[in-house]
Amino acid sequence: MLRHWLPHPLLTLTLVLVWLLLVNSFTLAQALLGLFLGWIIPLFTLRFWPDRVRIARPWWLVFFLVKVLWDILVANLAVALLILGGQRYTRPAFVPVPLELRTELAISILANTVSLTPGTVSAWLSPDRRTLLVHGLRVRDPDALAREIKGRYERPLRDIFEPPC
Amino acid sequence: MQEIAVSALIVIGAAFTFIGSLGLARLGDFYSRLHGPTKATTLGVGSLLIASVIYFSTSGSGVSLHEVLVTLFLFITAPVSAHLLAKVALHLGVRSIAPPPPQVQSARGAEGAATDQRSAPRGSGSGASTTRATG
Numbered sequence: 338m339l340r341h342w343l344p345h346p347l348l349t350l351t352l353v354l355v356w357l358l359l360v361n362s363f364t365l366a367q368a369l370l371g372l373f374l375g376w377i378i379p380l381f382t383l384r385f386w387p388d389r390v391r392i393a394r395p396w397w398l399v400f401f402l403v404k405v406l407w408d409i410l411v412a413n414l415a416v417a418l419l420i421l422g423g424q425r426y427t428r429p430a431f432v433p434v435p436l437e438l439r440t441e442l443a444i445s446i447l448a449n450t451v452s453l454t455p456g457t458v459s460a461w462l463s464p465d466r467r468t469l470l471v472h473g474l475r476v477r478d479p480d481a482l483a484r485e486i487k488g489r490y491e492r493p494l495r496d497i498f499e500p501p502c
Numbered sequence: 503m504q505e506i507a508v509s510a511l512i513v514i515g516a517a518f519t520f521i522g523s524l525g526l527a528r529l530g531d532f533y534s535r536l537h538g539p540t541k542a543t544t545l546g547v548g549s550l551l552i553a554s555v556i557y558f559s560t561s562g563s564g565v566s567l568h569e570v571l572v573t574l575f576l577f578i579t580a581p582v583s584a585h586l587l588a589k590v591a592l593h594l595g596v597r598s599i600a601p602p603p604p605q606v607q608s609a610r611g612a613e614g615a616a617t618d619q620r621s622a623p624r625g626s627g628s629g630a631s632t633t634r635a636t637g
Contacts (some may be wrong), residue, residue: 358571359568361567361568394593409545412541413541413544413545416525416538417522418579419537420524420528420529420538421521427534429600431601431602433603446584447576447596448581451581452581453540453544453577458537458540458581458584458585458588459581459584459588460533461588461592470592472534472536474529474534496604
């Protein structure tokens with residue numbers, strides 16, 4: 338019964354927070370309006386969210402976010418130096434990364450993370466969702482890059498979203 | 503003190519945004535150019551937003567947290583648009599310095615052969631710049 342009327346509790350919570358930040362005032366009236374929107378919007382968009390989002394270890398997600406933010410900072414400096422240095426220093430390459438993740442949300446978070454971090458953009462996902470094609474700006478060793486992405490980002494995401502049963 | 507911090511953050515942000523746009527002009531091919539706006543710009547906009555939070559929070563009208571939302575939406579949408587641009591470029595066979603991967607060729611299959619010849623000449627020219635404008 339609860340599942341029927343509140344299909345996505347996490348989405349509801351996020352929507353309430355986003356609403357409060359959007360109106361930029363934390364009054365009771367706005368909180369109630371936010372709760373109403375957070376309740377009604379998931380019901381109307383139910384078709385786009387067939388599966389319930391499961392986060393097995395929410396706290397690991399916080400650590401993951403901190404790590405990614407730090408990597409974004411480093412990525413910005415590295416790419417800025419590459420751009421200033423000019424084309425001589427870039428060695429672009431496409432690197433296929435075999436995926437072990439199966440959840441759609443986890444795969445999209447991985448692709449987003451790859452695009453935001455050092456010199457890599459996720460360019461293409463194979464139709465069977467088993468290979469993510471990554472374009473690197475300066476690739477010396479494609480295998481090492483694939484290993485780094487798998488170890489640094491895919492493993493934590495597996496632990497967070499798809500813990501071994 | 504707070505004025506110094508705000509000015510420093512604005513200068514840093516402007517510098518990174520400038521470098522990001524410089525990358526658009528300088529890098530070799532379409533795929534490399536995608537790196538500029540997705541990264542250098544993220545930190546550029548990030549510092550500008552932190553400066554905005556500091557300025558408006560200390561100027562008397564209470565804490566301003568709009569900027570958190572801007573950051574959140576930017577971090578969600580920038581990689582998605584970059585991914586879509588790269589995917590479309592691979593599909594159209596846009597000219598690339600790095601050899602295009604065999605997986606895409608096989609996935610495109612027979613229908614890709616026709617589009618390949620049609621779209622190859624306008625690799626980094628008008629096609630890339632018009633896509634940039636919308637991205």
